[in-house]
Amino acid sequence: MTCHVRTALVVASGLVLTVAGSAGAQMIRRAEPATVRFVADPPAQMGTEIYVEPGDTVWSETLHPSHAVRLLDETPERNRPRHADGVPADSVLFGVHLSDSIAYCQPIAYEDAVRRVQCYRDLDDNGTFDGTYLSRQRGLDSHYLVAYVHALTAVSQVRYEPVEQPGTLSTTGEVVFDMHRGQPVFRRRIGEETLDSRSSCSPLPDTPATCDLFGVRMEMEPSGDGRYRIRLIRAIPQRGLVVQIENTGL
Numbered sequence: 001m002t003c004h005v006r007t008a009l010v011v012a013s014g015l016v017l018t019v020a021g022s023a024g025a026q027m028i029r030r031a032e033p034a035t036v037r038f039v040a041d042p043p044a045q046m047g048t049e050i051y052v053e054p055g056d057t058v059w060s061e062t063l064h065p066s067h068a069v070r071l072l073d074e075t076p077e078r079n080r081p082r083h084a085d086g087v088p089a090d091s092v093l094f095g096v097h098l099s100d101s102i103a104y105c106q107p108i109a110y111e112d113a114v115r116r117v118q119c120y121r122d123l124d125d126n127g128t129f130d131g132t133y134l135s136r137q138r139g140l141d142s143h144y145l146v147a148y149v150h151a152l153t154a155v156s157q158v159r160y161e162p163v164e165q166p167g168t169l170s171t172t173g174e175v176v177f178d179m180h181r182g183q184p185v186f187r188r189r190i191g192e193e194t195l196d197s198r199s200s201c202s203p204l205p206d207t208p209a210t211c212d213l214f215g216v217r218m219e220m221e222p223s224g225d226g227r228y229r230i231r232l233i234r235a236i237p238q239r240g241l242v243v244q245i246e247n248t249g250l
Contacts, residue, residue, distance in 0.1 A: 028123060028131075031150035033244065034096035034103070037066040038144075038190075039165060040173060040239040043216060049231040051223055052177040058230055059216070063173040063190065063241065064165040065144055067095030069104050072159035075118065075132070081151055084118045084134055092166050093120065096146045097242075104160070105135055107143040107169065110191075115139065119149050120158065128157040138245055142191035144171060147245035173241075175214065177228065184220065184228055186213060190243065215239035 043059035052058055070092050077086040087093070093104035096119060105119035115137040120129035132155040136148035174189040178198065185198040201211035201220060209221045215236040223229045 028101075028152065029099065030152040031133075031148065032098055034098060034119075034146045034149050035242055035244045036094075036096055036144055036146060038063040038173070038241040038243070039066050040064075040215075040241055042235045042237075043175075043232055046232045046235065049229065051227045051229055053227045054178050056177050058175045058177050058186065058218075059232060061173045061175075062170050064170050065094035066165075066240065067102055067104075068163045068166055068169055069093050069095075069160040070163050070166075072161060075120065075129075075155065075158050078118065078132065078134075078153070078155075080153075082116060082134060083114075084116050087118065092163060092168050093160075094144055094169050096149065098149070103133055103149055104129075105146055105149075108135065108137050108146070110137070110141050110143060119146070120155070120160075121152070122160075128159050130155060130157050140245070141193040142171070144169070145190060145193060145243060145245060177230075188214075188241075195243070214241070 041062040043061050045059045050058070071087060071089050074089045075087045078084050087106050091106065093106055095102045095104050101121060103119040103121040106117040108115050108117055117135045119133040119135050121131040121133065122129050123131045131152055133149035134151045135146045136150060137145065138147040140147075171191050176187045176189055176194065178185050178187055180198055183200065185200055187198055188195045199213065201213040201218065203211045210217065210219050210233070216239075217233045217235070219229075219231045219233065221229055
């Protein structure tokens with residue numbers, strides 16, 4: 001399992017479903033990988049100076065799924081090809097990005113034995129959900145990391161309304177310091193899950209001790225005792241984060 005932090009969506013292939021709408025027939029994949037987008041609040045440690053060694057947290061932040069909706073109707077459970085519970089009205093769902101649209105999923109209770117939820121899609125963009133997927137979560141310890149959606153089928157029309165970054169969907173994020181082949185690298189942690197991808201801090205040409213990482217500018221230099229001294233200088237407002245989870249075969 002590999003979780004990559006990316007800045008672009010990946011076009012997926014798979015089986016297709018023909019849906020008739022006002023714009024004519026549309027080919028919709030029944031299954032495809034998903035990516036999850038977050039918006040990050042400024043790091044809590046902004047302006048502070050810390051000394052880190054592998055495994056230490058460089059900064060913590062609050063992450064919000066970039067898209068969310070509130071259900072206006074209750075949704076039914078489904079039992080094929082596997083069971084997934086229905087969702088009560090007034091529940092808030094988070095968006096997962098597909099190749100050409102967004103599906104909205106119930107937060108995943110990753111502590112439970114079954115980590116499967118329904119994800120809903122407005123197939124004809126008329127303001128109601130009329131399709132439902134099953135999620136594939138890959139055993140990740142996070143409420144919001146969906147690897148794959150599959151088994152698209154029709155559902156009775158379910159009304160919804162968009163909402164903007166509801167606090168009920170926020171989660172904790174961390175950037176963790178590490179070393180790889182003698183060089184400092186950084187890994188992201190979302191909820192209780194540490195992503196496998198390593199990232200380097202890109203140094204500025206005129207000030208090599210200053211570098212940019214995930215939209216945050218910081219000073220970083222070895223302290224001489226096996227640790228690194230780091231000071232966060234500033235962060236881009238409303239920083240975006242896109243997470244894609246590879247190895248998504250069913």
